[in-house]
Amino acid sequence: MGIEIEKSCVVELSNIAVSNTHGEDSPYFAGWKAYDENPYDEITNPSGVIQMGLAENQVSFDLLEKYLEEHSEATTWGKGSPTSFKENALFQDYHGLHSFRAAMAAFMEQIRGGRAKFDPKRLVITAGATAANELLTFILANPGDALLVPTPYYPGFDRDLRWRTGVKIVPIHCDSSNNFQITPEALEAAYKEAESMNTKVRGVLITNPSNPLGATIQRSVLEHILDFVTRKNIHLVSDEIYSGSVFSPSEFVSVAEILEARNYKDAERVHIVYSLSKDLGLPGFRVGTIYSYNDKVVTTARRMSSFTLISSQTQHLLASMLSDKEFTELYIKTNRERLRKRYEMMIEGLRSIGIECLKGNGGLFCWMNMSPLLEKATREGELELWNEIVHEVKLNISPGCSCHCSEPGWFRVCFANMSENTLHVALERIRNFVDKLRASRF
């Protein structure tokens, strides 16, 4: 090795570092650039790009703000604050604040209408669901193994489940013929596909309610998936990050309820991921949790959470807020209502333009069907239409191909991260665009 330091002697980085499995080259993120370069503002930039690609919940901040105003001391550092500052600042135990875990468990129970019990001792804390999903993957699968994931799925899974873990995703293909529900045939087909590639399947990962579909998974389907993973002796991860955003509480069935009904038989293969980023609209706080019915997974996940704990300051704030049952009751109810209203506004608005969406019942977005408007019913056709929508109509929406949807023409459109006015503006723009498009074609 020469001693001369030459610039051309490029030092190597790891394979992970140079790969593009981080997924940021996907169109999912490309639309963001357009938004970043020209962001819409009601007053200062009314012709800018409206961000409809970001599944954020901004409809219920006022409730949280009011709570904070009325409970300032309790939420800051606690009783006798700020002398409790020291205890809080020192607290780095990976079990997490006991009060926080208890409050989270209770909150999760409330969301499920008390139909499932959660033991705080089985909750592991992580900095966001991003970390939770990656962490579980490290625990459940070896590099080269696979997880089966129904399509269409959240684009971030490509990074979260695969990038540093070396684990593969094998899609469980779903399509509009049955509203994108997961069928027994699709499950088997995915499993066989993995086998044919000599890849060991370690589990199934579902998102319930689904992103991007915005719909809950039916009980019978959940039962079948549970039977399937039991038969194959693999794991089931249920990402229930949108569980508190289901418009009508009775329509959400958590895998936890099914396990309880089965007296927890075969429960050790089931793990639930949750977060406050969507239901409470707090993505900045990095609050994720893993709930596992498997003792070894709980222990190991807890050890691994060392790499990604929740700030004790934030744990404290949320422990305070979420242990106030009156508040959480009010919040959950109001939030559901407001989301439902937004959803209906969106659906009605699109319907009046002649655009149909998948019938949804939860989440922060609609799954919009623009396939009739495609020049060509192909991925390229979809991307062409998408490009127009981003750059001409100036709406950043997410193309189905970025969610690995097998049918072209579907788009995910978020509706909870803007004011009602902005939503109206967006609908107007879509109307104008679609009218023009139809006129030019016929």
Add this chain to the structure above:
Amino acid sequence: MSHQQLLSKIATNDKHGENSPYFDGWKAYDRNPFHSTKNPQGVIQMGLAENQLCFDLIEEWIRNNPKASICTPEGVHQFRDIANFQDYHGLPQFRKGVANFMSKARGGRVKYDPERILMSGGATGANELIMFCLADPGDAFMVPTPYYPAFVRDLGWRTGVQLVPVHCDSSNNFKVTREALEQAYDNAKKSNIDVKGLIITNPSNPLGTTLDEETLKSLVRFINEKNIHLVCDEIYAATVFSAPKFVSVSEVMQEMKCNKELIHIIYSLSKDMGLPGFRVGIVYSYNNDVVSCGRKMSSFGLVSSQTQHFLASLLSDEDFVNKYLETSKKRLAKRHRFFTKGLETVSITCLASNSGLFCWMNLRRLLKEQSFEGEMKLWRVIVDEVKLNVSPGSSFNCSEPGWFRVCFANMDDETVEVALKRIRAFVGRETNDNNNNGKRVEVKRWKSNNNLRLSFNSRRRIKSGYTLPNMYG
């Protein structure tokens, strides 16, 4: 269902480090924690490198700055913007504040660019992240001994990276020599192990010493020659309380020819500011590709925006930062002096140190046998009878038995007194016992069996893993 078969190799191996015998020290403390009034006979925790000396300063600042919290009436108007902010670049003010703090901790002799600051889940997350960026599974990083026990987990558990120890010993105050580096590197090459870099902790945990400029320069020269990375964990940078002053790798880079792309710094506020609960880990790299990739990876361990917001406020208060750094230094110096002087009254010496939250205590003359077994026996006595949870050198992969790391900044003055009393009583007893029994402390010829040879497969009887990952440092 066989649970073992259904989890990954990573999940079922023991690189998490918690299966070590040192767990007993923690258990002893947990079962019977010292309290000055409620449990004066309990175990004193001296195995936890926490900095508890300056909370009063921060508490006063909080009282005077309600806007820094989004929970106060003065600050709640910022709640929604902060709660919504999940950009992995991090709040600009937060990054500026950290860059500024890092610079001040180095006497303003270096400036840090906020654009190069990446967040991570504590230094624990930061150390793992940098490994994922620089090395592939099976690759190795060299690390001078003695080193922080959790490096085994942080650098290697999920990354698959191996540690190649560079052995140092007391013959030259545990300095890293060029010979030791070359030997470790060559042996790795001979065993077909791909060494991707060298990681150092400066100031050192557990030694409590800073690297002298010459040694630091020689390390930079070494990695440049081999074209491997240099990761400098400078997590204790602001705990330097006496001369010689701290020389950061950033300073040395300004004075010598070197490939910047090879240099990366790990930082955190857990030690310098005593805020381990806030999980503020920082990766600072001079390599643009590492910054770019590392930033994407930081998604797995971002700092809570609530905490970023609070710290942005705190760290942008110049007066506060200046006062904090000055006061912290004074208090650490005082505590260190008090503790080491107390030990000297019973002829216990520590490695001469100028930083850190601990001393590297020399108990070799108290070993009944100059071996690691002897060290373990002595350690058990200290935990079970003297009731002090200290950390034995073998847990830091030290090549010589008889050294113990003792933390002194995680307790109040009274507790330090109690600890010293107990040590004095114990040493007195030990000395009397030996005199009364006419026994001389056996000094077996210490065989250097492993320190110059690499042995990845050979398991030391006393593993270098450690306990309760986040309750110590």
